[in-house]
Amino acid sequence: MAWFQERIIETDRLPLFCFFAAMVLAFGFIRLSVRLIRAQVRWWPGNITPGGLHIHHVVFGVVLMLIGGVASLAVPPDLVSARSVAGGIFGVGAALVLDEFALILHLRDVYWTETGRTSIDAVFVAIALSGLLLIGVRPIGIEEFYDFDSDPLIPHPFWWSVGFTVLNLALAVITLLKGKIWSGLLGLFLWPLIYIGAIRLARPGSPWARWRYRPDRRRGQRKLARATWREIRLRRPIIRGKIWFQELIAGRHS
Incomplete structure (x- = not known):
C-alpha cells in the first residue's frame, strides 16, 4: 500500500x-x-x-x-x-x-x-x-531539540526548549503522583493531558492525596471529599467499562 x-x-x-x-x-x-x-x-x-x-x-x-x-x-x-x-x-x-x-x-x-x-x-x-x-508522535522535548539543531533560524533559544521539557516532565511526575497513570504517560506525547492532570484533584489513595489531603486539616478534608465523590460518581463507571473491555479480551479474573 x-x-x-x-x-x-x-x-x-x-x-x-x-x-x-x-x-x-x-x-x-x-x-x-x-x-x-x-x-x-x-x-x-x-x-x-x-x-x-x-x-x-x-x-x-x-x-x-x-x-x-x-x-x-x-x-x-x-x-x-x-x-x-x-x-x-x-x-x-x-x-x-x-x-x-x-x-x-x-x-x-x-x-x-x-x-x-x-x-x-x-x-x-x-x-x-x-x-x-x-504514527509519528514524538515525546515532549524531542521535536524541539531536533528542530533547533537542524534549523538555526528557529527563534526559540536552546534553553527555552530545555526549560519547556523540564516543566513538562515535572508536571508528568505530579500527574502520576496524583494517581492518573494514563494521563501521565500519554501526556509525555500529548502534553495538554499533563497540564490538565496536574491541575485537577488527585485520586483518593494516591501518594499526592495522602500527602496533601490530610484529614486533620479542613481544606484537606474538603479536597478529599471532592476527590472521593469524583472517584465514585465519575471514574468508577469508566473503570467498570475498562474492566469489561479488558475481560472481554483477556478473560474474567477471580
Whole structure:
C-alpha cells in the first residue's frame, strides 16, 4: 500500500512496526492460550511443567527480549530487514513479559486475581505508547531539540526548549503522583493531558492525596471529599467499562 510505503518504510519505522505488530499478536495469542488452559480444553497443550516446575511464559519473554535486543544492537543500521526481524522478536518477548507484569511486581502468582489486571494495564500502555511512536508522535522535548539543531533560524533559544521539557516532565511526575497513570504517560506525547492532570484533584489513595489531603486539616478534608465523590460518581463507571473491555479480551479474573 502507498500509505505503508510512505509512512512506515520511507520513514524507517519498519522495525518499530514489526515490534508493534508482534507485540499485539503475541499478546492476543498468549491470552487465548491461557484462557484455553484455564477452561481445560483437552486438545490444547497445557502449562509447561517439567519435573513439576511451572515455567511461566515471562521466562520465555525475557529470553526473547534478550535475543531481540542484542540482535538489534549488533545488526548494522543499513540492514533494515534484519532489524525488523529483531524488532519482531523483541515485541513477542515484550508481550510475554508484560502479560505477567503483575507476577513480577508482586513476586507471586496473581495472574487470575483482581491484582492481575495490572498486567493488562501494562500491555495497554505499551501498545498505546508504541502506537503513538509508530504514527509519528514524538515525546515532549524531542521535536524541539531536533528542530533547533537542524534549523538555526528557529527563534526559540536552546534553553527555552530545555526549560519547556523540564516543566513538562515535572508536571508528568505530579500527574502520576496524583494517581492518573494514563494521563501521565500519554501526556509525555500529548502534553495538554499533563497540564490538565496536574491541575485537577488527585485520586483518593494516591501518594499526592495522602500527602496533601490530610484529614486533620479542613481544606484537606474538603479536597478529599471532592476527590472521593469524583472517584465514585465519575471514574468508577469508566473503570467498570475498562474492566469489561479488558475481560472481554483477556478473560474474567477471580
